[in-house]
Amino acid sequence: NAGVTQTPKFQVLKTGQSMTLQCAQDMNHEYMSWYRQDPGMGLRLIHYSVGAGITDQGEVPNGYNVSRSTTEDFPLRLLSAAPSQTSVYFCASSRYSGTGGRETQYFGPGTRLLVL
Amino acid sequence: GDSVTQMEGPVTLSEEAFLTINCTYTATGYPSLFWYVQYPGEGLQLLLKATKADDKGSNKGFEATYRKETTSFHLEKGSVQVSDSAVYFCALSPPYFQGAQKLVFGQGTRLTINP
Numbered sequence: 001n002a003g004v005t006q007t008p009k010f011q012v013l014k015t016g017q018s019m020t021l022q023c024a025q026d027m028n029h030e031y032m033s034w035y036r037q038d039p040g041m042g043l044r045l046i047h048y049s050v051g052a053g054i055t056d057q058g059e060v061p062n063g064y065n066v067s068r069s070t071t072e073d074f075p076l077r078l079l080s081a082a083p084s085q086t087s088v089y090f091c092a093s094s095r096y097s098g099t100g101g102r103e104t105q106y107f108g109p110g111t112r113l114l115v116l
Numbered sequence: 117g118d119s120v121t122q123m124e125g126p127v128t129l130s131e132e133a134f135l136t137i138n139c140t141y142t143a144t145g146y147p148s149l150f151w152y153v154q155y156p157g158e159g160l161q162l163l164l165k166a167t168k169a170d171d172k173g174s175n176k177g178f179e180a181t182y183r184k185e186t187t188s189f190h191l192e193k194g195s196v197q198v199s200d201s202a203v204y205f206c207a208l209s210p211p212y213f214q215g216a217q218k219l220v221f222g223q224g225t226r227l228t229i230n231p
Binding site: 004031033035040041042043044045048058059090092094103104105106107108109110 | 120223224
């Protein structure tokens with residue numbers, strides 16, 4: 001049981017380039033989400049999904065796209081990278097129980113992104 | 117909107133010292149509350165949680181009590197070890213998201229324990 005996996009671990013991009021951050025989980029969790037972590041700001045929610053084919057925006061969605069074609073995978077796409085997107089990105093998953101947010105989220109190891 | 121405020125760090129203690137990391141929150145209704153820990157180079161791991169007022173979460177010697185009257189969820193440990201050195205995040209999950217979980221995090225507190 002690998003849990004939540006993310007690739008790559010580290011990436012350097014030039015301004016304007018695009019890329020996809022991969023996230024996969026093997027726990028059959030319905031709920032998946034992406035956060036970014038910036039110094040002194042904790043983690044902020046980018047996008048989330050409550051199941052295959054269903055996605056929604058979080059707190060800081062601009063410049064990012066997501067899709068959810070399978071239960072296991074939830075890729076995050078940067079359409080045109082900007083220096084402001086330099087950050088550490090975490091993917092997370094949890095059960096979706098309808099109990100108002102009480103489920104534990106499981107986080108991946110993160111992707112460190114540097115945009116020059 | 118919903119928010120979490122944590123004690124500013126970094127915090128440096130000697131081994132076997134008593135630890136308190138303060139956490140207060142602002143939220144509508146009755147959120148669930150969490151402490152997550154991030155060890156160097158790793159992702160976040162759930163340390164403990166509480167889902168209703170007066171609940172006490174505990175794990176690995178750490179404890180936190182959900183105090184609705186003071187909107188607080190302070191993390192405590194009676195005797196810290198070098199291996200507790202990490203960044204600790206307090207977070208809440210609003211109840212109105214109907215099963216979807218939108219974690220709102222504090223800024224994190226870096227803890228260093230010296231032998």
